[in-house]
Structures are given as C-alpha cells and as structure tokens.
Amino acid sequence: KRGRCILGAMAMLLLGQLNAQNPLIQDQFTADPSARVFGDKVYVFPSHDILAEEGKGRVGWFCMEDYHVFSSADLTNWTDHGMIVSQENVAWADPKGYSMWAPDCIERNGKYYFYFPTKKKDAAEGEGGFTVGVAVADSPEGPYVPEENPIEGIKGIDPNVFIDDDGQAYLYWSRSQIYGAPLKENMLELAAEPTVLGDLPQKGHKEGPYMIKRNGVYYLTYPHVENKTERLEYATGDSPLGPFTVQGVIMDESPTGCWTNHHSIINYKGQYLLFYHHNELSPQFDKSRSIMADSLFFEPDGKIRKVTPTLR
Ligand code: FUB
Numbered sequence: 357k358r359g360r361c362i363l364g365a366m367a368m369l370l371l372g373q374l375n376a377q378n379p380l381i382q383d384q385f386t387a388d389p390s391a392r393v394f395g396d397k398v399y400v401f402p403s404h405d406i407l408a409e410e411g412k413g414r415v416g417w418f419c420m421e422d423y424h425v426f427s428s429a430d431l432t433n434w435t436d437h438g439m440i441v442s443q444e445n446v447a448w449a450d451p452k453g454y455s456m457w458a459p460d461c462i463e464r465n466g467k468y469y470f471y472f473p474t475k476k477k478d479a480a481e482g483e484g485g486f487t488v489g490v491a492v493a494d495s496p497e498g499p500y501v502p503e504e505n506p507i508e509g510i511k512g513i514d515p516n517v518f519i520d521d522d523g524q525a526y527l528y529w530s531r532s533q534i535y536g537a538p539l540k541e542n543m544l545e546l547a548a549e550p551t552v553l554g555d556l557p558q559k560g561h562k563e564g565p566y567m568i569k570r571n572g573v574y575y576l577t578y579p580h581v582e583n584k585t586e587r588l589e590y591a592t593g594d595s596p597l598g599p600f601t602v603q604g605v606i607m608d609e610s611p612t613g614c615w616t617n618h619h620s621i622i623n624y625k626g627q628y629l630l631f632y633h634h635n636e637l638s639p640q641f642d643k644s645r646s647i648m649a650d651s652l653f654f655e656p657d658g659k660i661r662k663v664t665p666t667l668r
Contacts, residue, residue, distance in 0.1 A: 376431040376629070378666045379636045379646030383436075384424075387645035388458030388564070388618040389631035390516070394468075394496045397427045398624055400434075400631065401461045401470065405644045413454030418643050420456040423472065425497060431629075431649060437497040443474060446489060446502045450477040455486065458514045458564060458618055461496070462543075464525070468493040469543045470500050471515035471527065488515045488529060490544055509537070509546045514618070517543075518567040518596065526596050528553075530563040534578055536597050555600045556591055557582075564618040567596065573658055576600050579617050585609040586617040588632065590660060606652070607632060607663050614642045621652060628652040630663050 385405035392399050403420050413419035422442035428434045443449045443456055453475040461470045470491045476483070488510045491500035512531035517539070519525045525539040527546065534556060538547040553576065556562055560582035568575045574593045579586035588607040591600035607617065607630070619632040630652040638644035653661040
C-alpha cells in the first residue's frame with residue numbers, strides 16, 4: 357500500500373497535481389495540524405502526542421511536552437526540523453502541564469509568530485487552566501523565542517491566527533465556544549476585548565477554529581462534537597468576527613471512533629488542501645494521533661464539498 361501511494365504521488369507530481377501520503381508523519385504521533393505555505397513549501401505545526409506515564413501528565417489522556425515543525429514541497433517527503441518549543445523553555449508554562457495543545461503560526465514582516473496553548477505555572481485561585489502564548493522566530497524552522505508572559509486576556513485553547521487583506525490580524529481560540537479578538541500590530545497583544553462568536557451551533561462543544569477568506573467571504577471552520585466524535589463544520593460571514601451563518605459539514609465524524617479531529621485549510625499551488633488528524637497509527641488509543649491531508653474543493657456557489665478522509 358505504501359509503495360502504491362508513493363508511485364501515485366510520483367505520478368501526480370509528474371502531472372503537476374498534488375497528492376498526500378497519509379498519514380503524513382509516520383515516525384512519531386502528531387495531531388492538530390496547522391498548515392501554512394511559506395515560500396514554496398508547506399509547513400505543518402502540529403501537536404506532538406506522547407504517552408502519558410506515571411508522573412508525566414494524566415495517564416490515559418493527551419500528553420504533549422513540545423512542538424516540532426515539518427516542511428514539504430510535495431506533501432510526501434517531509435522534513436522534521438526538530439523541536440521548536442518545549443514547555444521547559446517557556447518561562448510561564450506549568451512544568452507539570454504536559455499540555456502543549458494545538459498551535460498555529462503565521463508570518464508578518466519577516467517574523468514568524470507561533471501561538472500555542474498550555475497551562476500557566478503558579479496560577480492564582482480562579483486563574484488556572486489554559487491560556488495562550490507566543491514564540492517568535494526569523495524563519496519558519498526557528499529558532500523560536502517564547503515571550504516571557506502569555507497573551508493577556510485569553511482563557512482557552514487552540515489559537516488560530518488570521519491576517520485580513522487590510523493587514524488587521526485576528527486571534528481566535530476556543531473554550532467550548534469560539535472566541536475572537538483583533539491583535540495589535542505587534543502580534544503579541546489583543547487589541548480589544550474578546551468576542552464570543554455566538555451564531556454557531558449552541559448545542560455541543562466547539563474547538564479548533566480555523567479562519568480562511570475566499571472571494572471576500574470569511575469561512576470560520578471548527579470541529580464540533582454533539583455525539584461521540586468531532587465533525588468538521590463551517591460557517592460563513594462578511595466580516596472576521598461575524599455574524600456568521602452555519603453552512604454545513606466539511607468532514608463527518610470518525611468512522612472508527614477517534615474522538616477528536618482538528619484541521620487547517622491552505623491553498624498550495626492552486627489546490628486547496630484540508631489537513632486533519634486521525635488515530636491511524638494507534639487504532640486502540642485515540643490520544644495518539646497522526647496528521648493527514650486531502651484535497652478540498654469549493655462548489656461554484658462557494659460551499660465546501662465534503663471531504664472523505666483517506667484512511668487505510
Ligand atoms: O490535541 C489536544 C486537543 O484535542 C486539541 O487542542 C483539540 O483541538 C483536540 O484535537
């Protein structure tokens with residue numbers, strides 16, 4: 357099967373088309389892929405699932421202590437640029453947190469801003485839980501230097517950063533609902549109080565926001581769980597903080613019961629791609645996940661055609 361995939365990928369490249377080999381990374385567990393096009397390559401900033409052992413995170417649960425970044429020019433051959441941020445080198449992070457969950461990264465004026473959630477150390481009463489920090493680099497591979505403190509005013513996980521055509525940047529994140537706020541020019545501070553993006557389905561848990569803009573339409577995409585596992589859904593609007601109209605499903609719930617899904621959408625060489633995750637390499641334990649990618653298509657009316665995951 358692997359040989360067939362590689363031959364397929366080579367044929368697609370010769371034809372000038374893109375074809376990913378899923379799972380994209382096979383020597384470690386990766387989840388929550390935030391993909392970006394920087395220069396002529398795709399960079400993916402995923403979470404890095406490791407096994408929680410006694411004294412290291414919560415046994416039987418998600419466990420992450422650092423992030424790697426990967427790049428590829430053909431979606432088949434991936435370079436692991438190594439560890440870019442670890443809880444050990446984030447001054448404000450709880451060293452017992454093991455909660456370096458879904459990150460995102462963006463380029464602005466030659467600097468790369470890497471946003472990541474984790475738990476604060478020595479949190480005051482009522483101030484515990486997740487918040488979001490930033491690390492800054494001069495190139496997508498790093499080295500990334502974490503800011504001394506997390507971004508003020510955020511409680512939540514799954515940061516997603518978006519820069520609009522007028523240059524205004526926005527940060528989105530989740531805490532069951534999805535929140536958004538403009539960022540200051542420095543990309544390190546919120547420029548206004550966060551807003552709850554309240555026109556999304558009220559029932560169930562939403563997380564992992566990812567914003568794209570196409571033909572002037574803002575597509576707010578997010579995993580949503582109402583039953584057992586997460587479904588990727590989207591809503592559209594005329595402005596980055598809504599109001600939004602729920603449009604439908606991008607990817608159905610996992611057919612094999614992987615509880616989470618988490619995604620990003622890029623346009624690489626004229627082809628839209630959906631990055632997502634599944635427990636392909638760990639069928640018995642869905643907290644060890646692997647990142648995947650498939651083509652994504654828009655219908656003539658702007659709706660997103662549902663993507664069927666390429667599973668084994
Ligand atoms: O990877 C840990 C958490 O699971 C992420 O932050 C969520 O989006 C879900 O994928």
